[in-house]
Amino acid sequence: MRENYNSFKYWENVINENKTIRGHMFMQKRPTEGSFYFHTLIFGRKNGMNNLWGYVPNVKGLIGYIQYSFLQEAFYKWIHGQEKVVTRIPHLTVDKIAIEGEKLKKISKEVCINMKNDYEFLSSLWEMPADKSEIQLRNFIIDFNKKWMGDNTEFLYIKVFSTPEELGEFVISSTLITSTEKELENKIGMSIDQWRDICKFAIEDSIKGQIFRKVLLKKLSEVY
Structure with a gap:
């Protein structure tokens, strides 16, 4: 059965069913020829460092993971992690997380727009062929890392690899x-x-x- 990676509900279910670190949800088995690999960092003064290395079954799985899981966690911690330790990420879309953060005056309108734009850009990749979506995803990650470089109180980072050898080096x-x-x-x-x-x-x-x-x-x- 083909996984529906382009679905908030799908990722909500996967997160609920796997009581493990989000980035390790697809690592019950060793990698295969189609796997994609990643390194992510989520840092916040109150929440410390989430330094994760992992892999997903294919490029569409990677897009889905970043769009529906990583961004959800990263942006929620960016908004709320300055003042408290975040122990649970609510089942809210990135749009709702960003809008709520702006309403509570925890982020500016510009930051809210940036969060929503990142989510929407990833949404645009689903109709592309896998090779083209991979190129666009890599371009997105370059811009993402610049945008969320932050400072010594919080920052976000993603790096993607095509092979275990690339990751290893x-x-x-x-x-x-x-x-x-x-x-x-x-x-x-x-x-x-x-x-x-x-x-x-x-x-x-x-x-x-x-x-x-x-x-x-x-x-x-x-x-x-």
């Missing part, structure tokens, strides 16, 4: 900016060369695919 390069090779190896539980090998064969080798999955779930993703 970014893990290495981004981590070594602030940590040593030894610290990275201790974190992922293997040498950098072993990590590269795991990523290279994560799709075709079931054992390496499960190791890759567990590293993303248990060792790289952090919520604090």
Whole structure:
């Protein structure tokens, strides 16, 4: 049965059924040839850092995840996380979250419009072929990261990868900016060369695919 990724109700049900971190809802199994991979950050002074690494079955699943789940959580925390710890995200569309935030004077009209525009842009991708929607999604992410760069009290960030190898190399390069090779190896539980090998064969080798999955779930993703 084809999943209806372009549906608020679908994502509401998936979130309710999976009592796990939102970004890990489709990670019960190892990745496949069609999978897309992501790294997201949601930071707020009161709520700490949600640093997630994950994957979804295909590009449409990725668009749906960002539009109906990530934006919902990220924007709600952006609006309400300055003054309290957010422990639950209500089942509201991004439009309603943004409008409510403006009415409560927690965000400006401009910020409200930006939130709604991001949601609407993602809505425009559904009728495109997968390859074109992927290009547009990547362009959207560049603009999104600039728009929500924020400051030392809150910021949002998304990065997308087409293969486990792309993700693996970014893990290495981004981590070594602030940590040593030894610290990275201790974190992922293997040498950098072993990590590269795991990523290279994560799709075709079931054992390496499960190791890759567990590293993303248990060792790289952090919520604090």
